[in-house]
Amino acid sequence: MLEVTKQPKEELKYPVARRDPDYGFIVLFFSETNGVVISTKDDVYKIGDMSVNWSSCNNSEDWEPVDITITG
Secondary structure, three states: OOOOOOOOOOOOOOOEEEEOOOOOOEEEEOOOOOEEEEEOOOOOOOOOOEEOOOOOOOOOOOOEEEOOOOOO
């Protein structure tokens, strides 16, 4: 007998980076909705703009995952 089970959702390990697909800016998230803009190509946001109320970084309609490397 086969049983179908849901796979557990992989838990995110913060920080994570996400790109806004419409405007192209990138936010580094420290929690699900708290993050800072680290890259931008337009005047919507400036690098360093922070918010604790971004839409959820888990929302695939609002954000695209981005791989980044932090050095220093």
